[in-house]
Amino acid sequence: MERYHLAKLVQFAGTLRTRKALQKVVYLLQSAGCPLEADYSLHYFGPYSADVARLTDEMTQLELLKEEPVANPAGQQFNYELTPRTQVQIRSFEATPEGKAAAAVFSPFEDLARELVRVEPRELELAATVAYFKRCQHNWDEAVAKACDFKRVNQDSPQMQRAIALAERVVPSET
């Protein structure tokens, strides 16, 4: 995954709330066919990419992203915004041939990205887990059953139902 693409996700969100949301949004975008090329494996909280985590930390250290720790019932969550310098850099980069090429990769998925960054993190976690099992060559029923078993959630709960609907909309049916 490139810095530019991560920066664009944060730009779409304004404030991207939680690293969890960032992880799952990237995974769902990849599931939709966006070639972000982050390597994922299944963790307890759903698909997780060390690539995405490290890129986020790297950009924070370089002051390309502003990180804000916020207390939550589990401990801390981290929210991200672009720094003013990064806003300028994005505009400059998009004026170059390399920037135009990077933007073209992302543009078909921009509407979906803008939608996903606004979904509640737990719902993203459940949707990404369903998408993960679907991409492991299970059919939809099996993927949902596997995800519910793995996450120990009731398939009929309203949150899980929303997550399943989101996953079905994101993952192309032929995968």
Next chain:
Amino acid sequence: MSTKIFRDPLYNYVAIDRDRDDWLLDLIDTAEVQRLRRIRQLGVSHFTYPGADHSRLSHTLGVVHLMQVAWRHIETLERGPDVERAKHPLLAAAVLHDVGHGPFSHLFEPALGIEHEKWSCEILQNPDTEVHQKLTEHDIPVDQIVALIQKDNHDRPPWQKTLLSSELDVDRLDYLGRDSFFTGAGYGHFDWYRILNSFALQMTDDDFKILVWPEKAMYAIEEYIFSRFYMYNQVYQHKTTRGFEKVIHAAWRRATDLRIDGRDAWLVREIAEFLDARPPTVKYYLAMEDATLVYQMQVWTRHPDPVLSDLARRFLFRDRLCVLNDPVAEAAVGDERTRWESELARVVGAEDFDANYYMLRDDLKLTIYNPYIPEKEEREQDPYNAIMIQPDQGGKPREISTILDRLATVTGVREKRFRYYVPDECRDKARALAESRNW
């Protein structure tokens, strides 16, 4: 009681009880496990550290030893048929987790587009292998071992999988100590005995049973994390070692391109059979060992293609390429890498070298070894991205670097991303280009 003893430089004795665990000795004696004697644990690190000639088999026996130590501790924590049933698959997975390694361990994986984990599972499941036959003979469930080895297979309980593969597991505990010992780098000293004799099994809010460590184990784990950091920087990412890995990859790429062009790449029989098989088979895969690749390089030194013969010669005679640090501005959203690389390719081409094979980029993130960089958001932490400590005063387990602040010096360090290798003949011009920032 009769005990089989393996002498080992790290643990002195690796002991296996013949009466109780004869099946384990049978497994170690299979052709596929014994093949690991002929696979170097550290690929071409012996080009940098001449002592680093140790084999995957010695590491495998070390992992078995540490799994036995961990198991004895588990038996003090929990009893019952579920726990007892986990013992044989865990010990078998310790023996077999690396059985699918190809020549020079991880080195050959990108060249051939293979993953050792996939081949380990293929070897376990193939009825023609001795490993499969011994597992079947002793009623050890193959599918459970496969589930323990496969990274994305969650059919086995998390505490069992994480013993073998996580941020703090028996595999890493052995290879850090062993690689440190044999390279002579000396960074691999930590109290593994305390680490494996102090963990607890604890239920999470989500009803997973996981491994957590008490505060008294914290300093032993701290040593382990520092050791991992030093080994990553000084051994696994060593510029000379990585440079020769790139030379092998370039030679392989050249041979592949020759084949695509319809020319004879002079492949040795074992490699040709593997590549020509559709699909590639376990039998042909297992026929490739370190010696196969060395012999292939010897053959290529006589090949009429000047690029292929030169790359093979450079590898065999340790003729290094020159390393360049990445000059591309770091604090940018979109980088200037494309322009830098095309200018560097021009410099290499001007000296009559084909940049496709002599301007070699090393992506330092694409490595199997990495330092400990924990996930910092609690709702994303698990044993695969965080080492958890149970505070003495109670409450929820916490990631270790949030308790030991000084660990932040090694757990939050930004990694270098790229290095470049070019022939010595291009060194001065390439360095001048890098310093000029004129691209």
